[in-house]
Amino acid sequence: MFLSGEQVHVLGCEVSEEEFREGFDSSINSQLVYHDLFRDPLNWSKTGEALPGGPLGVLRAMCSRTGPGPVTIALDSLSWLLLHLPCTTVCQTLHALSHQDSRPGDSSPVEHVHVLGLLHGELHGPGPMGTLSALARTEVTLSGTRSQASAHILYRRPQQRPTHETHWFSILSDFGVDLQGVSPLKSQPHPDPLTPPVDPTTHLTFNLHLSKKEKEAKDSLTLPFQFSSEKQQALLCRGLGQATSHIFYEPDAYDDLDQEDPDDDLDI
Amino acid sequence: MFPELNNLLNTSPDSVEQGTLTLLCDAGTDGSFLVHHFLSFYLKANCKVCFVALVQSFSHYNVVGQKLGVSLTSARERGQLVFLEGLKSSVDVVLRAEAEPHPLGFLREAGAGNLQPLYEFVREALEPVDCREAAWRSPVLLVDDLSVLLGLGVGAVAVLDFIHYCRATVCCSLQGSIVALVHDSGDAEDEESDVLLNGLSHQSHLILRAEGLATGFCRDVHGQLRILWRRPSPPTAARRDRSLTFQYKIQDKSVSFFARGMSPAVL
Numbered sequence: 001m002f003l004s005g006e007q008v009h010v011l012g013c014e015v016s017e018e019e020f021r022e023g024f025d026s027s028i029n030s031q032l033v034y035h036d037l038f039r040d041p042l043n044w045s046k047t048g049e050a051l052p053g054g055p056l057g058v059l060r061a062m063c064s065r066t067g068p069g070p071v072t073i074a075l076d077s078l079s080w081l082l083l084h085l086p087c088t089t090v091c092q093t094l095h096a097l098s099h100q101d102s103r104p105g106d107s108s109p110v111e112h113v114h115v116l117g118l119l120h121g122e123l124h125g126p127g128p129m130g131t132l133s134a135l136a137r138t139e140v141t142l143s144g145t146r147s148q149a150s151a152h153i154l155y156r157r158p159q160q161r162p163t164h165e166t167h168w169f170s171i172l173s174d175f176g177v178d179l180q181g182v183s184p185l186k187s188q189p190h191p192d193p194l195t196p197p198v199d200p201t202t203h204l205t206f207n208l209h210l211s212k213k214e215k216e217a218k219d220s221l222t223l224p225f226q227f228s229s230e231k232q233q234a235l236l237c238r239g240l241g242q243a244t245s246h247i248f249y250e251p252d253a254y255d256d257l258d259q260e261d262p263d264d265d266l267d268i
Numbered sequence: 269m270f271p272e273l274n275n276l277l278n279t280s281p282d283s284v285e286q287g288t289l290t291l292l293c294d295a296g297t298d299g300s301f302l303v304h305h306f307l308s309f310y311l312k313a314n315c316k317v318c319f320v321a322l323v324q325s326f327s328h329y330n331v332v333g334q335k336l337g338v339s340l341t342s343a344r345e346r347g348q349l350v351f352l353e354g355l356k357s358s359v360d361v362v363l364r365a366e367a368e369p370h371p372l373g374f375l376r377e378a379g380a381g382n383l384q385p386l387y388e389f390v391r392e393a394l395e396p397v398d399c400r401e402a403a404w405r406s407p408v409l410l411v412d413d414l415s416v417l418l419g420l421g422v423g424a425v426a427v428l429d430f431i432h433y434c435r436a437t438v439c440c441s442l443q444g445s446i447v448a449l450v451h452d453s454g455d456a457e458d459e460e461s462d463v464l465l466n467g468l469s470h471q472s473h474l475i476l477r478a479e480g481l482a483t484g485f486c487r488d489v490h491g492q493l494r495i496l497w498r499r500p501s502p503p504t505a506a507r508r509d510r511s512l513t514f515q516y517k518i519q520d521k522s523v524s525f526f527a528r529g530m531s532p533a534v535l
Contacts, residue, residue, distance in 0.1 A: 014471065016440045039436050042429060044384050083425050083467075122466045125459075 006114075008072045009062065013037045013055060013080040020076070041084075056085055059093050070112040073097060078117035078132070079124065087128045091135055146171050269309035269336060270301075270523045276495060276514065277474075281313035286406045286443045288499065289435055291472035292413075293465065295452040296480030297491040301518055303412045304329070306447045308336040311343050315444075316404035318393040320371075320386070322354035322416040335521045348404060350393040354416070374422055381422040383430035391437050394444065407444035409434055414468075415451040415461065424463040431468065452477075473499035481515075488533035489515050493525065 010032060012020055017034050024032070037055050040047075051058050059081075062073060075081065081090050098115045121129065121141075133139055139154040147170050156162045166183035201208055210218065222228060274280055292302045300323070307329065310317050321329060330340040343349035352371060361375045371389035374381035394407035417427050431448065438444040450465050469475060477494040495512045514525045526532070 016436065018440070038432075039440075041432070044387065044433060079467075079470075083428070083463075120466065120470055123463050 006070050009033045010074045011035050014077050072114040075117040079120040272525045284313045287439045288445050288473040290447045290474045292449040294478040299478040304332045308338045310408045311338045314405045315408045317408045318350045319410045320352045326353050387433045407442050409438050409446045411448040413449035424460040428467045489531050
């Protein structure tokens, strides 16, 4: 972005300006416009130094900004905004930010505004994550460690199918990125025609097959708890003329023969 | 302080790193020995320490401190240590008149709670008042522990904001350090605790994670310590993003560290 001469605005909420600029060389640092929301984002100091309106005010002020050339707004971080502002407010503001060029009745030339937001995935639930994902045209999901990291990129182009790509990279000491390769685009897994499928039932030490007699015996077996019509008849006819079962009870010396219900919870 | 831990972290009371946030985390075990280590370490390093102690009484920390070679009583008397005894002052909040601001004033609030009074207390304690304060080295904020604030009804975002403001003041403006302990309950349903732990992990320069052994209690190995450096400091480039794991045994006056599986009792 810097090489192409774009202007970059950074909304810094997570780290101090010194820490953010550390590691960039002077040419990049001179092109970077840093909005410091780290020192006093919630206006606790009340010294008047805090940016008016807090982070939301700064974002909304950016919505009405028009300058020459394309502009990139980097949000460090989107997680901070999402934790402090309602999700709907953040989404509406982001939409307004990135669609500045499509305002009706505006005679000024169309500027491209790119919004770049850093989101810590594990801090938010699936609702806000899904909403922001739907709002974004490109989604880059990072995982892995510094030496072996992967970036899964999802491109959503209008009126086209989304495409996936996975890049493998490692981060160098000067914050540069060493690309190690790209995984192919997702495709349907097809069976390899050269190797025939292996039959696992060959070369066994026990017999898995049944002979014809054994098959017949197996099919004619009735399962003990299966409810068949014979069982149904046997149950229905039981009540007629069949002796009911008896219970023989010999009370001990200590048994209480009180017929009343002490807990009063039997519904007889 | 534990000399073996100093060696692992490559620090000493003579060369204290400034402007860092160190996150202490314990999962399945008690990580308070790390709090005692850093308390005695920074007192020996001649730093001005503000200790927000919400878990134990002053005498508890003093007794352990004496075993490690520091006297909290004399440190407090000479102005090196500012001690907020949470257990005692929480009673004051309830009995005090409501109009007076108190660092633990959020206990009286019915809502989610705002830790700005606590931040103001820390700022006043650590900001240099006059030239006499220059006798101390960098200021240090020590919190034991942040999970107690969640239990007292403060939201995770409010605790993150408190640490954010402390970072801005203590780490960036005053070039000091912060050490805070957070518990990892491991409970998948405790979202607030997860948000707090993950949010702080992203902001920390050094993470020390004490874990209980997966196999349960052991007499000779009390747990495992994972050390993760996150600060990309150019002078010590080799340390960047390095992670080390050691097992430890807590003794009466020290803690011994050894590589996994290399406990002296086993060898």
